[in-house]
Amino acid sequence: MSDSPKLTHLNAAGQPAMVDVGAKVPTRRVARARSRVVLGAEIVALVREGDLPTRKGPVFQTAILAGIMGAKRTSELIPLCHPLGLDDCQVRVDLDGPDAVVIECTATVTGKTGVEMEALTGASVAALTIYDMCKALSHNIVIQETRLLEKTGGKQDFHHVG
Template sequence: MSEFTHIDASGNPSMVDVSEKSITRRLAKARSVVVLDEAILEKLQNDEIHTKKGPVFQTAIIAGVMAAKRTGDLIPLCHPLGLENCQLTIMLNEKKEVVIECTASLTGKTGVEMEALTGASIAALTVYDMCKAFSHNIVIKETRLIEKTGGKRDFKLDTE
């Protein structure tokens, strides 16, 4: 069984020492799913919802990228990383749920899972914030890692 990586030998919180790790290309993809009320979905036009605050999905994409870049400021023991790329996509699935995917990458000594998860999460919260004027019946159903490559071990979510 693996040990917790962010706790030192004395049981205190500790940033992981990455000084001995190899520099590799690292990529992570995360997904958040948001379920919107029918009253909100009725506002959908040309794959976008427009509110007094502006276009919901376009604003959520910007918020997600900004959040991914600031992950080290938001999560206490995360390393501050200079992302080389961060892309968000937002689409509706067959159940009319909003599917947000965030892909983050860099070449470095530590992975970008938390950046991808943060980007997807903040994009989902932005969708909630911008749509709550229409209805508070909004559920952020899940946020999960979809895949990661380039570290000690790769991961890919089994097909659902």
């Protein structure tokens, strides 16, 4: 039973607590996450003609900036995340088939804790930004499968298979 996984954000009394990373050695940590946004064939057709310009700006460029900003502010959004000074954050938006886009966010830090939440937040905020900017064209947009693809540099590496 002692080797079974345990929730790390609970103290001995079962109350929410930040994980103490004080004794950990800083390492280079990288995490990559993805969100998929189903826009519909009509909106993707407009995107194929060029980055959809809107009154709020070009959709993909704005989503990339929003994703980076979201990753940088993860600790302000997720209560028990440590504030991290990211070494790097890259967000990409690519077409995925006839009706969707895929967003990938890669976050990098040299530190005592991982950057999975930053990568996931970056991908999620970019997806939400695409929804916000395209909702005037359709409310049938679906954000789906936000997931961690890989993480390296911590106690245990992870690589999504599939």
